[in-house]
Amino acid sequence: MTEDNVTPLRPGPAKRLLVIDDAALIRAYYRQTLEPMGFVVEEAFNGLEALEKALMAPFDLAIVDVNMPKMDGLSFVRKLRTTEEIACLPVLMTSTRDRDSDIAAARAAGVNLYLVKPVGEDDLRLFTSIMTGAEIP
Amino acid sequence: MPVTGTRQAVPTVVTDDEFRKFCDFIYRRTGMSYGQAKRYFIDHRLLERVAQTESSSVQSYLALLRFDTTGRELETIVNALTVNETYFWREEHQFACLTRSILPDIVRRKRRGERVRVWSLPCSTGEEPYSIAVWLLEHWPDVDHWDIEILASDIDTRVLAAAREGVYDARSVQRLPKQVLGRYFQSLPDDRWRILDTLRGSIEFTRVNVADRNEMAAFRDIDVIFCRNMLIYFDDVSRREAAESMFACLRPGGYVCLGHSESMSRISSLFDVRRYEDAIVYQRPFT
Amino acid sequence: MPLVKPPAHQTGTVPPHPDRASVIAAIDSCDPAVRRAAAWAARVYADGVDIISHGLAVEKDPAVAEAMILNLVAIGGPKAAAVLAPLLRSQDATRRFAAAEALRDIGPDALPFFDVLIRDRDPQVRIMAAEVARGQLGGAAAQTLERLLSDEEHINVACAFIDVLAEIGSVETADVLRGYAARLPGSAYVRFTVDAALARLPKE
Numbered sequence: 001m002t003e004d005n006v007t008p009l010r011p012g013p014a015k016r017l018l019v020i021d022d023a024a025l026i027r028a029y030y031r032q033t034l035e036p037m038g039f040v041v042e043e044a045f046n047g048l049e050a051l052e053k054a055l056m057a058p059f060d061l062a063i064v065d066v067n068m069p070k071m072d073g074l075s076f077v078r079k080l081r082t083t084e085e086i087a088c089l090p091v092l093m094t095s096t097r098d099r100d101s102d103i104a105a106a107r108a109a110g111v112n113l114y115l116v117k118p119v120g121e122d123d124l125r126l127f128t129s130i131m132t133g134a135e136i137p
Numbered sequence: 138m139p140v141t142g143t144r145q146a147v148p149t150v151v152t153d154d155e156f157r158k159f160c161d162f163i164y165r166r167t168g169m170s171y172g173q174a175k176r177y178f179i180d181h182r183l184l185e186r187v188a189q190t191e192s193s194s195v196q197s198y199l200a201l202l203r204f205d206t207t208g209r210e211l212e213t214i215v216n217a218l219t220v221n222e223t224y225f226w227r228e229e230h231q232f233a234c235l236t237r238s239i240l241p242d243i244v245r246r247k248r249r250g251e252r253v254r255v256w257s258l259p260c261s262t263g264e265e266p267y268s269i270a271v272w273l274l275e276h277w278p279d280v281d282h283w284d285i286e287i288l289a290s291d292i293d294t295r296v297l298a299a300a301r302e303g304v305y306d307a308r309s310v311q312r313l314p315k316q317v318l319g320r321y322f323q324s325l326p327d328d329r330w331r332i333l334d335t336l337r338g339s340i341e342f343t344r345v346n347v348a349d350r351n352e353m354a355a356f357r358d359i360d361v362i363f364c365r366n367m368l369i370y371f372d373d374v375s376r377r378e379a380a381e382s383m384f385a386c387l388r389p390g391g392y393v394c395l396g397h398s399e400s401m402s403r404i405s406s407l408f409d410v411r412r413y414e415d416a417i418v419y420q421r422p423f424t
Numbered sequence: 425m426p427l428v429k430p431p432a433h434q435t436g437t438v439p440p441h442p443d444r445a446s447v448i449a450a451i452d453s454c455d456p457a458v459r460r461a462a463a464w465a466a467r468v469y470a471d472g473v474d475i476i477s478h479g480l481a482v483e484k485d486p487a488v489a490e491a492m493i494l495n496l497v498a499i500g501g502p503k504a505a506a507v508l509a510p511l512l513r514s515q516d517a518t519r520r521f522a523a524a525e526a527l528r529d530i531g532p533d534a535l536p537f538f539d540v541l542i543r544d545r546d547p548q549v550r551i552m553a554a555e556v557a558r559g560q561l562g563g564a565a566a567q568t569l570e571r572l573l574s575d576e577e578h579i580n581v582a583c584a585f586i587d588v589l590a591e592i593g594s595v596e597t598a599d600v601l602r603g604y605a606a607r608l609p610g611s612a613y614v615r616f617t618v619d620a621a622l623a624r625l626p627k628e
């Protein structure tokens with residue numbers, strides 16, 4: 001992976017991302033892509049672990065998969081939106097499902113942006129920056 | 138027929154197959170799961186029991202274990218295998234959470250005269266349930282308005298005997314504030330401490346195997362379960378079963394507190410996670 | 425002293441095990457607590473799988489379904505696996521994963537179902553079937569995933585296979601992964617996934 005063309009974020013407190021996916025390799029992909037830009041990346045294995053982590057420390061964005069054990073992405077977002085302390089956390093959802101009905105369901109649950117997997121590096125960097133208010137690379 | 142003068146050679150090695158059979162047996166009975174990493178520890182304990190029971194081989198010891206209908210050998214070997222490490226005021230922030238957040242929430246839904254039931258599972262040598270008792274007396278402003286039952290259980294009969302005895306060494310009480318030690322303990326020679334009789338008498342210690350659904354079924358309508366530092370010794374399936382059993386033991390709205398390195402999030406979705414000022418805890422939903 | 429000892433009869437009294445007829449009745453109860461207890465009680469009966477599968481087919485309460493699936497694992501065997509396998513198609517993600525996890529825990533008896541589901545036409549089902557291969561199914565499952573990976577058309581399914589292979593694969597898996605990456609030289613995502621998996625595989 002070439003990192004010389006990665007624009008660092010503008011100075012200020014580092015933005016914190018919560019990456020939620022049951023596949024370890026995908027979490028690692030997000031980390032590798034976003035950490036060099038100055039984001040702080042925390043990982044969670046499913047929606048339940050993510051809720052726990054989100055309740056313990058503040059985040060600027062959650063990047064959430066749909067298909068996960070114990071608590072899937074949609075249930076996570078619904079729970080998030082009704083949990084007072086963390087209800088406003090922006091959510092970028094990634095999914096292997098691309099039907100209109102899937103996207104509508106995600107919107108209804110409270111997802112801010114829906115991307116179909118696999119999400120390329122450039123898109124990931126761009127949308128993460130936009131959604132956290134960081135400078136766009 | 139025993140022959141005097143000649144002693145049978147004591148077995149000194151455990152084969153891979155014997156190790157597997159033994160671990161499998163223990164796993165099915167208790168939920169405790171051991172991998173190769175624990176091989177040395179297991180082999181040692183196993184060979185010790187082989188020698189003590191004067192079994193001629195590991196094989197014959199395993200047969201004895203399997204066909205012992207009294208359950209006594211199982212009890213002895215389980216006692217030898219458990220890790221009982223514990224101390225007073227362990228993760229005291231959870232006790233703070235209990236008196237500051239959990240109990241106020243629970244008694245809001247109770248009528249006067251109803252009891253508050255707290256269960257220390259596993260309790261090991263008693264430090265945890267006694268800590269809870271002392272903490273409530275010290276820190277819960279409402280303590281005189283409610284009848285509180287503290288239940289305490291473990292699979293290991295040795296630690297239960299020690300818990301009923303209530304005598305502790307300096308290491309075990311070292312985190313307790315001096316005044317608390319003075320108020321609830323009697324000083325014994327050799328820097329040992331005995332918990333006051335009134336406290337000893339107020340806690341019910343019982344033998345319970347968490348992995349045994351029938352034994353767990355004897356406990357119902359519990360308000361709070363402290364289940365700390367036990368599930369780490371279980372594998373995925375027995376953790377899920379234990380979580381499910383605890384769910385059934387709790388009243389709707391009741392709580393589970395886990396140890397600091399444990400999380401319900403990879404075990405079960407039965408509970409709601411709750412963030413309070415002092416701790417993350419898990420609540421059985423109302424519906 | 426506000427601390428009171430519970431009356432002895434409240435702790436340690438084990439209720440009697442319900443008979444088979446009342447378990448069958450209880451699995452249809454409208455009280456979830458009764459259904460959950462029935463799921464546990466069913467495991468001792470020879471037709472426990474049938475009793476539970478009857479309840480599971482219509483179960484809406486996630487907590488009760490979890491108890492039912494748990495007890496299917498405890499009973500184990502090919503019949504329990506046959507009840508769980510179709511649940512990989514469930515619309516409910518929690519249920520699908522619980523079934524995959526359960527098949528994985530059932531072990532070798534789940535292998536025939538895995539072999540079919542991993543070739544399913546629906547990519548979402550193939551992704552779930554890959555979950556079954558984590559854990560104890562052993563080398564046979566890993567080899568199946570390796571064989572299917574080279575022909576897999578769907579990149580998300582392939583990445584799911586690779587994620588599982590990173591966990592259960594052997595030294596030989598590395599070549600299969602490199603072969604897959606070579607087919608899609610333009611995708612940084614695939615390149616990354618394969619590299620990360622290679623780093624996790626056993627060497628020699």
Ligand SMILES: C[S@@+](CC[C@H](N)C(=O)[O-])C[C@H]1O[C@@H](n2cnc3c(N)ncnc32)[C@H](O)[C@@H]1O
Pocket residue numbers: 167168169219220221222223224227258259260261262265290291292293296345346347348364365366367370396
């Ligand atoms: C490390 S101690 C924890 C004590 C205390 N809860 C604490 O956190 O300090 C673990 C205890 O779990 C008990 N234990 C292990 N398996 C058990 C089972 N299946 N049922 C009940 N107790 C069990 C052991 O006997 C041991 O006393």
